[in-house]
Amino acid sequence: MNDVHTERRGRVLEVTLDRPKANAIDAATSRALGEAFRGLAEDDSLSVGVITGGGERFFSAGWDLKAAADGEAPDADQGVGGFAGLTEYWGLTKPVIAAVNGMALGGGFELALAADMIVAADHAGFGLPEARIGIVADSGGAILLPRRLPRAIGMELMLTGRRASAEELARWGLVNRVVSGADLMDTARALANAVAECAPLSLQAGKEIALATEGLGVQEAFRVMREGGLSAYGRVYASEDAEEGMAALAEKRAANWKGR
Numbered sequence: 001m002n003d004v005h006t007e008r009r010g011r012v013l014e015v016t017l018d019r020p021k022a023n024a025i026d027a028a029t030s031r032a033l034g035e036a037f038r039g040l041a042e043d044d045s046l047s048v049g050v051i052t053g054g055g056e057r058f059f060s061a062g063w064d065l066k067a068a069a070d071g072e073a074p075d076a077d078q079g080v081g082g083f084a085g086l087t088e089y090w091g092l093t094k095p096v097i098a099a100v101n102g103m104a105l106g107g108g109f110e111l112a113l114a115a116d117m118i119v120a121a122d123h124a125g126f127g128l129p130e131a132r133i134g135i136v137a138d139s140g141g142a143i144l145l146p147r148r149l150p151r152a153i154g155m156e157l158m159l160t161g162r163r164a165s166a167e168e169l170a171r172w173g174l175v176n177r178v179v180s181g182a183d184l185m186d187t188a189r190a191l192a193n194a195v196a197e198c199a200p201l202s203l204q205a206g207k208e209i210a211l212a213t214e215g216l217g218v219q220e221a222f223r224v225m226r227e228g229g230l231s232a233y234g235r236v237y238a239s240e241d242a243e244e245g246m247a248a249l250a251e252k253r254a255a256n257w258k259g260r
Contacts, residue, residue, distance in 0.1 A: 004032040005054075006039065009189065011047040011196040013040045018054030022061035025084050025107055027076040029064070033085025034078070041092050044259050047196040047203055050188050051086070051115060052099035053108075056181055059098075059124065060084070062106025083139040084111040090211070093204040093232055095195055099188035100124045100166070101181065110139040113148065116207065118174065119188045120166035121181040127163035147215075148174050199241045200259040204232035 005016040015036045017023045025033070033051075040049045053059040063083070068074070082088025086096065087110050098104075098115035104126045112118055112126070128137045128145065136142060137158060146154035149172050157164060169175040179187045195203065208230050213221035228234060236242060241257050248255035 002032075003029050004036055006036050008046070010193070011045065011200075012050060012189065012192045013043075013046050013048075014050045014052070014189075015040075016052055016054055017060055019064075020055065022058045022103075023053040023055070023108070024061045024064035024066070025111075026064040026067035027072055027078055030081075030083055030085055031077070031079030034080035034082075034089070035085070037085050037089055037092060037096070038080050040094055040096075041089075044200070046094065047198075047200050048094060048192045049096040050099055050192050051096060051111065052185065052188070053101050056102055056121075056123075058102045058108070059100045059104040060108030060111055061103065062108045062110070083107055084114070086111060086114040087139045089114075093208045093211070095203060095207055097188055097192055097195075099184055100126075100175075101184055103127075103163075105163075106130055106137065106141075107139050110137060110141045110144075113140050113144045117176045117191065118169075119177045119179065119184065119191060120170070120175050121184045122166060122178050123181060124166045125163045126157075126166070126169055127161060128158050129161045131159060132161040199245055199255070199257050201232060201236050201239050201241055202245075205230070205236045208232045 003019045005018055007014045019029060040046050084107055096115045097117045097119060098112040100112055100118060100120040102124055104112045106129055109126050109128055128141045130137045142158060145158055153172060166175055166178045170178045177187055209225050212230055213224050216224065240260055245255050
């Protein structure tokens with residue numbers, strides 16, 4: 001059974017994690033997700049990805065504890081991108097949107113945190129229960145949550161294991177949109193299409209700069225950006241798309257992006 005489904009919609013790649021009942025993630029599923037995100041990274045005709053879960057109850061319950069009980073080691077090969085195919089995919093400069101259709105718990109929350117934007121159904125919930133079961137949120141939760149939220153709130157969620165609603169996380173700025181479950185995918189697709197309308201190299205350069213300078217002071221961030229080590233940024237201003245974008249603006253027409 002294929003637990004990871006992909007569908008192309010123009011310049012958008014939709015990835016669906018579909019492992020009833022809870023969309024839990026074992027090593028094989030991590031590898032399959034990683035291959036889907038690798039496909040996004042390597043296909044020049046794609047600009048943005050959307051990750052969602054099958055069903056309405058769970059986005060993902062995280063690490064498959066049944067697989068662990070059956071002997072799968074915590075350090076099993078997760079493939080490209082680390083756990084869930086995305087949490088350690090450092091070279092992915094194409095944006096990813098998480099469409100959170102239900103509970104995002106443990107590694108499922110970490111998968112959503114690894115995305116660049118989050119659209120959530122109004123019944124969705126988020127939590128890191130690891131401390132309550134004697135482990136730790138080491139696929140990004142312990143690192144990212146105190147950075148993405150006010151530190152005290154992030155620490156509270158991590159150290160108590162309490163669940164937060166989509167509305168609460170939207171108030172803190174972690175979730176971009178909260179909509180009904182029926183409107184979730186239409187909203188995520190509209191956001192993805194708005195991203196995909198932009199120049200592909202500009203999208204990659206913007207994310208590349210954000211990743212490379214995260215946590216740095218402004219002066220140091222400028223140094224890192226300007227020193228010539230960022231490949232997508234280095235290609236932007238000399239690209240055909242930069243010339244096309246200026247021409248389209250002057251001629252008041254839609255740009256015809258080529259990604260080069």
